[in-house]
Amino acid sequence: MDWNAEWYENKHGFVAEYGRELLSCVPENPDQSILDLGCGTGTLTHALLEKSASVTGLDSSPEMIAKARQLYPGMDFRVLDARLMPWRNRFDIVFSNAALHWIPDHGTLLNAVSRVLKPQGKLVCEFGAHLNILRIREAFRTALERRNLPYTTRFYFPAAEEYGSVLEQAGLRPETMKEFDRPTPLKGGPDGLRNWACQFFREDLNNLREEQRIQIFKEMEDSLKDELWDGSQWVADYRRIRVTAAR
Template identity: 35%
Template sequence: MSETKWDPVKYNQVADFVAKLGEPLLNLLAPKLSDSILDVGCGDGSLTEKIKPLCQHVLGIDASAEMVLAAKAKGLNALVKDANDLDFNEQFDGVFSNAALHWMTTPKAVISGIYRSLKPQGRFVAEFGGFGNAGKIVDALTTCLEREGILYQNPWYFPTAEAYSDLLVKQGFELEYIDLFDRFTPLPEHLSEWLEAFGQAFFTNVDAKHKKHIIDEITNLLKPDLLVNGQWHVDYVRLRVKAFKPQRR
C-alpha cells in the first residue's frame, strides 16, 4: 500500500462525495440482520456507519491509524490493518469495500485474504478505480513530472474488468456481476486540493515550492477538459463487482 497520509477532516472537505457515491453499493451488499460484515478500507467509517444498523456485526479495517480513530469516534468497531495481509478465517458473511482497493497494489494477496475471510456462500461487494480512472489527471501528472526529470511512484492499481474477473475466478470466487463505467464527478474544491490529497505519492521527491509550480502546471493543462462551468471535475472510471465464495462440496 502507498505511504499516503490521510487527514480525515481534510479528506471530507476534498472528497465527501466518495461515501455518498458509494451508498448504492449497500443495495448490492444487501446486509441481513444476522450477518457479520467486514469493511475493507473503511476510512473514517462513513459507510461502515450505514452498514451497522443493517447487520449483527460490522468491523472496519484501514491502514490509516488516523482514519481508524475517526471511525472509532463514531462508535464503530475498527482496526488498523493492512488488507494485503488479512488473517481472518471464514468469519464474515460479507466483505465490502468502497474506493479503497485501487490503493492496494498486490491484488492477488488482497483477494486471497478476502476469500479466506468469507464463510462459504459469503459475498464480496466492492467498487474502486478501474482501468482509465482519472486518466487525464494521471497523464498530466506523469507528463509534467517526467518533463522535470522527477522520479515518482504511481500508488494506484486500476485493472480492467477482464483482468480483475480473472483474478477472482482463479482464487475460487463465483462472479455474479462486474461493470466498468465512467463517472465524471464534480469536485467541491479546486483540483489542486484533490491533487494534494490523492497525489501525495507522486510528489515524494519534490519540495513544497516546486510542488506548487508543478500542480499549477498540471491544472493549467487540465482546464480545457476538467473545468466545466467554473467547477473542477475528475474523470473517474469505476469498477463495481459482486462475487461469492462457493459452498463446500
C-alpha cells in the same frame, strides 16, 4: 501511504457519498456479519448498520481509524493491512468502496478476502477501473517528467475481464461486474484539482518543495482546463468497476 483524516473528511466526503449506491448491492439480514475493507473515516461502515448489527471496519491507516472511532464510538474498528487479515470463515459480506485500487498485489489481497469469507459469502466492492483518472495522471506525469522527477504513484485499475480471472484464481466466482464512467466534481472551486492531487499523489508530492508543487499544479490546471473545468468546478475523469463475487 499516509492519509490526513481531517482533510479527507472535509474535502473528500464525496468518496463515501458515491459509495452509498454500492450499499444497495448488500442484502439486509440481521444475522449476517459484514467487514468494511479500507473503511477510511467510517461513514459507510456506520451506514452498513442498516444491513446488519454486526459490522467491523478495517483500515491500514491509524489516522483514519482514529477519526472513525471518534465519529462512531462503540463501533468495531481495526487498524490492519487487508492483505494480512487474521480471520478465517468469519464474514458473510466483505464490502469495500474506493479502497482496492490503493492496494498492490490483488492475488494476495483476494486470497485473504476469500479466506475471511464464509462459504457462499460475498465480496461487494467498487474501485477505480482501467483508464480511471487517465487525463489527470497524464498531466501529473508530464509535469514531473518536465523536471526529470520520477512518477512513482501506483494504482491498480483493472478492466472487468482481467479482474474476473484474478477473482477466480482466488476462489471467488464473479456474479456481476460493471465498468462505467463517473465524472466526479471536486470540492473547492478553482482549488479542487490541487486539493484532490495533494491526497492522491501525496507520495510523489511529499518529496517536492512548495514552489515546485505550486508550479506543477498550475501546469496541470492549464493543460486540463479545456477538458475537465466546467466553468465553476473541476470534474475528474473517474471510471469505476463495481463487482459482486461469491466464495
